Amino acid sequence: MASEYRSHPRWAFPISQVVADMPQTVPFVGPEEIQRARRRPFRARLGANESSFGPSPLAIAAMRDAASESWMYADPQSFDLRSALSKHHAIPIDQVMIGEGIDGLLGLAAKVAVSPSTTVVTSNGAYPTFNFHVAANGGRLVLVPFRDDREDLDALLEAAKREDASLIYVSNPNNPMGSVWRADVIAEFIARVPENILVLLDEAYADTAPAGVITPIDTLQPTNLIRFRTFSKAYGLAGARIGYAIAVPEVISLLDSIRNDYGINRVGLQGALAALDDQTYLLEVVEKISRARVRVGAIAADNGLVALPSATNFVAIDCGRDGAFAVRVMQEVLARDVFVRKPGAPGLDRCIRVSVGDDAALDIFAEVLAEALLAAA
Amino acid sequence: MASEYRSHPRWAFPISQVVADMPQTVPFVGPEEIQRARRRPFRARLGANESSFGPSPLAIAAMRDAASESWMYADPQSFDLRSALSKHHAIPIDQVMIGEGIDGLLGLAAKVAVSPSTTVVTSNGAYPTFNFHVAANGGRLVLVPFRDDREDLDALLEAAKREDASLIYVSNPNNPMGSVWRADVIAEFIARVPENILVLLDEAYADTAPAGVITPIDTLQPTNLIRFRTFSKAYGLAGARIGYAIAVPEVISLLDSIRNDYGINRVGLQGALAALDDQTYLLEVVEKISRARVRVGAIAADNGLVALPSATNFVAIDCGRDGAFAVRVMQEVLARDVFVRKPGAPGLDRCIRVSVGDDAALDIFAEVLAEALLAAA
Numbered sequence A, B: 001m002a003s004e005y006r007s008h009p010r011w012a013f014p015i016s017q018v019v020a021d022m023p024q025t026v027p028f029v030g031p032e033e034i035q036r037a038r039r040r041p042f043r044a045r046l047g048a049n050e051s052s053f054g055p056s057p058l059a060i061a062a063m064r065d066a067a068s069e070s071w072m073y074a075d076p077q078s079f080d081l082r083s084a085l086s087k088h089h090a091i092p093i094d095q096v097m098i099g100e101g102i103d104g105l106l107g108l109a110a111k112v113a114v115s116p117s118t119t120v121v122t123s124n125g126a127y128p129t130f131n132f133h134v135a136a137n138g139g140r141l142v143l144v145p146f147r148d149d150r151e152d153l154d155a156l157l158e159a160a161k162r163e164d165a166s167l168i169y170v171s172n173p174n175n176p177m178g179s180v181w182r183a184d185v186i187a188e189f190i191a192r193v194p195e196n197i198l199v200l201l202d203e204a205y206a207d208t209a210p211a212g213v214i215t216p217i218d219t220l221q222p223t224n225l226i227r228f229r230t231f232s233k234a235y236g237l238a239g240a241r242i243g244y245a246i247a248v249p250e251v252i253s254l255l256d257s258i259r260n261d262y263g264i265n266r267v268g269l270q271g272a273l274a275a276l277d278d279q280t281y282l283l284e285v286v287e288k289i290s291r292a293r294v295r296v297g298a299i300a301a302d303n304g305l306v307a308l309p310s311a312t313n314f315v316a317i318d319c320g321r322d323g324a325f326a327v328r329v330m331q332e333v334l335a336r337d338v339f340v341r342k343p344g345a346p347g348l349d350r351c352i353r354v355s356v357g358d359d360a361a362l363d364i365f366a367e368v369l370a371e372a373l374l375a376a377a
Helices: A031-038 A056-067 A077-088 A101-113 A126-136 A153-162 A183-192 A249-257 A264-275 A279-301 A323-335 A359-376 B031-038 B056-066 B077-090 B102-114 B128-136 B153-162 B183-194 B249-256 B268-279 B279-302 B323-335 B359-376
Strands: A005-008 A009-016 A098-100 A119-123 A140-144 A167-171 A200-201 A225-230 A243-246 A314-318 A351-355 B005-008 B009-015 B097-098 B119-123 B140-144 B167-171 B197-203 B224-228 B243-246 B312-317 B351-355
Touching: A005 B249, A009 B359, A031 A119, A031 A359, A031 B009, A031 B077, A056 A264, A056 B056, A077 A098, A077 A243, A077 A264, A077 B031, A098 A249, A101 A119, A101 A126, A101 A200, A101 A225, A101 A243, A101 A264, A101 B009, A119 A126, A119 A153, A119 A323, A119 B359, A126 A140, A126 B268, A140 A153, A153 A167, A153 A183, A153 B224, A167 B279, A183 A200, A243 A249, A243 A314, A243 B097, A249 B009, A264 A279, A264 B268, A279 A359, A323 A351, A359 B167, B056 B243, B056 B268, B097 B102, B097 B224, B097 B249, B102 B167, B102 B243, B102 B249, B128 B140, B140 B153, B183 B197, B268 B279, B268 B351, B268 B359, B279 B312
Parallel strands: A119 A140, A119 A167, A167 A200, A200 A225, B119 B140, B119 B167, B167 B197, B197 B224
Antiparallel strands: A005 A009, A098 A243, A225 A243, A314 A351, B005 B009, B097 B243, B224 B243, B312 B351
16 A cells, blocks of 8 residues: 555655645635735735625634633534524525534535545635645546636536546635526526535525525435535624535534544534524615625726626626736735735636625725736736 | 446445445444433443543633634634644644544645555554544555554554555554553664655643653654644643644645645634643643543452553543453443443454543443443353
C-alpha cells in the first residue's frame, strides 16, 4: 500500500496521499489577514456576504445570556434547534441535521460521497470551499462553465452522465453571481438526475430570494438530494457557524455517522434558535437587503456600470471590460479600505462582488467606487 | 474501483466504503439526550468533565460583548488567539493552530495520518472520540491494556513496533482514570518513538496537573509529535469549542491544509482569548478543582470506596467489585438525577467517573452515592 502515502523530509511519518496532493491554497483569504498585511483596517466590510444589518436583537440577547453557560458542552443532538427547524419547515426532525455552517456540512457530504475514484461535477466559479472538500477527499472535479451568468443545469447533468460522476453541486440562488433558477426549473432538474447521482443543493441565500425561487421542501425529498441552509447570511450569524442540512432520514443518518459529536458551540446554537424564532426581524432584514441591492445597482449605474440582478445579499457589478480590468477595480477599491471580492472564472471575472451593507457602508462604497474606476482606467 | 463503495437500498448513490464500515455508535451519549429519555432534568451535571466553576468572568464579558459582532465571520487565521498562545507558551506562532476543540483537531490529525492501510495504537479505554476518528478514516486500531490504571507506555511502543503502526495516541493526564506519568517519563517515551511513528499527545487536562507532569514545550518539539490542549476543561469553556494543537511548523501546516477555513466561531474565540489572559482566575479554579477532588475522595471514603489519585477535573471511584456492579452504581446514581459516566474497558470498569463540581453539586452527589450503593448492592 506504499503508493497511498508519501513521506516528507521534514516529517518521517507517512501521511495520506490525498492530503499530500491537496493544493496549498485557501478558498478565501479573510479580511483580517488583508488588514494585517495592509496594516490598516477596512472602513467597510462588503466582501464576505455577511449581513451588516446584524442578527435579531433577540438572538444577540440569547447569545449574551448563553455566554455564562459556556462551561457546558452543547447538546450533541442539537435537539432544540432541530425541533424548531422541523416545525419551521414542516418536516420530520430526522430529516434535518445541524453543522458548523454549510462549509462543515459540505465537508461531511464530501466525506460520505467522495473518494479518490469519484468524479464530481460543479460549475466553474461556483463555491470554492466545496471544491476544497472534494480535493480533501481525493475526488476528481469536472467544471462546467456558467451560461448567461447562471449555473448551466443541462450542461451539469450532461457532464455528470458523460463523466460517470456520482455527485453534482448546484446552488440556488447562486454565488458569486446572485442569479437564480425558478423553483419549478430546479425541481425538474433534480427529477432528471439519476438516483445514483447525489445532488448537493446549496441554498445559503434561500432567505433573500424572491417568491418562486425556492422549491418547497415537501415537494422535493428524493433520496439523492441534500439541501443546505445557513444562519450566516440573512439571519446575520456568520460568526456563529450554524448551518443545517435537509435530506431523507437515511442520508441524514449517513452524514450524522461521521460528524463531530460535540462540534457545535453552545452560544451559536442559542443564537440560531432565537434568530429562527424572530421571523419578523428576518423579514425586515430581507426588505433592507432588497433596498440595499437597489442602492448598489444605483451606485453602479452612477458610474456607468451595470449591476446584475441578484436574489442574494450581494450584487455582482459588471465592470464593463475584461477580467484584468475588474481585478484592478477590486484592488483600487481595497486600496481605499473597502473590502470586496470578485469572481475569478472566465466570463464571470468581468465583475466585482459587493455584499450589501447598511447606508453608512454603502455611502463609503459609493465614494470609493468612483475613485477606484478612475484609478483602474 | 467498485470495491471501494457500497450502495444501500435506501440510497442509490455510491458512498465511501470507509463511511459504510463505520460503527453506528457515538462516543458519548449527551446528558441532554438522557434527560429527554428520562423526561426529567439532572440535579447535578458531573459526567462530562465540564467545569461547573465556569470560565473567567472576563471571558464571559468578552463573549457577551462579541455576541453583537456575530454577523462577521471570525478571522480564519485565528491570529489574535494564536499570537496570545505563542506568547503564553513562548513558541513561534507557526507552531500553534486553533481547532473546534481537541475533538476537531484529532479529526484533522486522523485525516492527515490515517488511511485504510494504517495501524493506530491506543490504550483500551482511552478517549473513544479518537477511535471514532480512526474508524472514520478506515484505520486499524490496536488496543493496549492499561497497566495499574495508567496508559502503559512501554506496551504502547512495543505494540506500535510489532504491528507496524504509524500512529500512537497517548494522554497525560489520562482520561478516564485521572492518572499521570511524570514529565521526564513522557519525554523519554517520546524520544524512544521512531520518527516514522506520529505521536498524538492529548493534554486536555494539562492545566489541572501538578508540577512535574507536563513536559515543557520547548524541550519537546520533535517532528513526529502533536500536542493537544483545550479551553474546555480548566478554562471552563467546553461549549465554546476552542482547542489548539502544538507541533513543528511543517506538521501544523499539514493540519492547516485540511481544516475548515472558517470553522471557528467568533464568540468562542473572544472567550478563549480573554480566558487565556486571566491566569489569576485559572489558578483560582485549579485550586478549587484540587479541593473538590479531595472532597470527592472523602465522599468515596465515607461510603467505603477508594477514589483514585487524579490530576484532572474528575475522579475515578473504585466501586470495589466488578464492572457489572459499577454499572449498577452508575445507573442508580443516574436514576437519582446525577449525571456521571464510567469507564468500560476491562480493569478500568470497576470505577465510576465523577467530574468535580462546586459544593452544591458535590452535596447532591454525596447524598445520592450512599443511596445508589445501597440500591446497587
